Amino acid sequence: MPELPEVETVRRTLTELIVGKQIESVTVSLPRIIQRPDDIRRFETELMGHHIQAVGRRGKFLLIIMDGLVLVSHLRMEGRYGVYDRSEPAEKHTHVIFHFTDGTDLRYRDVRQFGTMHLFRAGDEFNNKPLMKLGLEPLEESFTVEAFREVMSKRTTKIKPALLNQEYIVGLGNIYVDEALFEAGIHPEHPANTLTEDELHRLHEAIVNTLAHAVEAGGSSIKSYVNGQGEMGMFQHSLKVYGRKGESCVVCGYPIEKTVVGGRGTHFCPACQPLIWTSHDKSKSISRKISGNRKKTSPRGANDGSGVKG
Ligand SMILES: [Zn+2]
Numbered sequence: 350m351p352e353l354p355e356v357e358t359v360r361r362t363l364t365e366l367i368v369g370k371q372i373e374s375v376t377v378s379l380p381r382i383i384q385r386p387d388d389i390r391r392f393e394t395e396l397m398g399h400h401i402q403a404v405g406r407r408g409k410f411l412l413i414i415m416d417g418l419v420l421v422s423h424l425r426m427e428g429r430y431g432v433y434d435r436s437e438p439a440e441k442h443t444h445v446i447f448h449f450t451d452g453t454d455l456r457y458r459d460v461r462q463f464g465t466m467h468l469f470r471a472g473d474e475f476n477n478k479p480l481m482k483l484g485l486e487p488l489e490e491s492f493t494v495e496a497f498r499e500v501m502s503k504r505t506t507k508i509k510p511a512l513l514n515q516e517y518i519v520g521l522g523n524i525y526v527d528e529a530l531f532e533a534g535i536h537p538e539h540p541a542n543t544l545t546e547d548e549l550h551r552l553h554e555a556i557v558n559t560l561a562h563a564v565e566a567g568g569s570s571i572k573s574y575v576n577g578q579g580e581m582g583m584f585q586h587s588l589k590v591y592g593r594k595g596e597s598c599v600v601c602g603y604p605i606e607k608t609v610v611g612g613r614g615t616h617f618c619p620a621c622q623p624l625i626w627t628s629h630d631k632s633k634s635i636s637r638k639i640s641g642n643r644k645k646t647s648p649r650g651a652n653d654g655s656g657v658k659g
Contacts, residue, residue, distance in 0.1 A: 351522075352409065352524055352563075353406075353409060353487070353521065353564075354563030356409045356411060357488075357564045359411065359429075359430065363404045363411070363413075364404045366455075367401045367404070367413075367432060367455055368402065368404065369401065370449040370455075371398065371400045371401075371449060372397060372398065372399050372401070372447050373398075373448045373449060374397055375392070375393040375445070375446065375447050376446045377389050377393060378444055382457070382462070382466055383445075383466050384466065384467050385468055385469070385477075392466075395468060396418065399416055399417065399418055400415060400416050401415055402414050407421075407480050407483060407519065408484075408515055409519070409520055410422065410479065410480060411423075411424070412474065414471070418470065419468075419469045419470075419471050419473075420466060420467070420469075421466070421467040421468075421469065421479065421480060423464060423465045423479065424464050425464045426461040427459055427460045427463070427464075428458070428459040428461075428463070429457075429459070431458070432455055432456075433456055434452065434453055435448065435453060435454050440456075440458060442458045442462075444457055444462070445466065465479070483516065484518045484519050485497065485500060485517065486520070487519070487557060487560055488520075488560055492553075492557070494549060494553045497518070497549060497552075498549050500518065501541045501542065504517065504542055505540060505541070505542055506540070507537065508530065508535060508536075508537060508538070508540070509526055509527075509613070510613075513526055513611065513613070518556075520560070521556065521560075523591075524591045525556075525559050525563065527591045527615060528555075528588060528589060529552065529559045530552070530555070530617065531555075531589055531590045532558065532559060533548065533552040533554070533555040534621050535548055535552055536617065536622045536624035537608075537610045537617055537622070562587070566587065590605050590617055591616050593605045594606065594616060598618040598621060600618070601618065603618055603619060605617070606618070606619055
């Protein structure tokens with residue numbers, strides 16, 4: 350599934366390919382991709398004549414911004430865009446085609462058919478599903494340590510599902526959550542609201558760095574992600590834990606383990622990411638460990654040092 354870096358790469362590519370073009374007509378051959386409006390013919394006719402002004406992104410959603418309209422598109426598992434000359438035959442699984450006045454097409458292909466499109470009058474997109482309840486945007490200046498602390502301090506769930514929840518923070522999927530938690534030396538099952546100040550800072554920095562590097566590299570191509578120009582992303586070459594079960598940790602050499610957290614396959618280094626914390630409620634003073642920890646760490650010492658790679 351594309352995550353924030355892949356969607357950002359598609360956004361940048363689409364910006365180069367379609368901004369400035371005018372939609373002549375639209376053809377929808379799989380109605381269920383179109384979530385709004387209900388009437389597919391209305392979707393097709395409302396878009397006619399509009400100019401593409403910009404391509405934006407909110408979390409993993411692409412925003413195709415036109416004069417007076419915004420199309421919100423989610424690629425889900427396998428969706429992808431491509432720009433073609435109209436004379437080229439459409440490939441199998443092409444479900445939506447935007448025909449431009451210059452003789453080119455923007456084509457949306459989706460083998461799994463899970464992708465969605467919502468069309469809004471400009472300005473309405475953030476007051477409605479699916480963008481309405483989205484959380485912090487990790488690559489924008491508004492994503493400060495303070496904002497991150499505010500959101501995480503209220504969550505009693507494990508940190509991994511808290512980071513995957515798009516209502517708290519957007520754009521992080523299974524791959525980059527595993528990578529960011531590894532960078533920060535935090536176990537994926539650590540309760541979100543018991544992160545120490547030091548851990549919060551490390552995790553905040555790790556999220557920003559992991560995503561920024563991935564965006565620079567053009568996104569990962571774990572499954573079948575291809576950007577709008579058919580280029581595969583390159584970030585898979587620098588994944589440190591995801592998909593490396595049994596291989597040696599790049600920091601300490603311990604074998605990377607795979608487990609399930611919140612229903613998701615999860616990769617981590619048990620030595621670099623020990624599960625140990627001290628409850629903020631001192632009367633209980635809970636501390637826990639998992640097997641596989643190589644370092645013996647006292648519960649009181651959990652606040653500094655544990656999990657720091659060195
Ligand atoms: Zn390690």
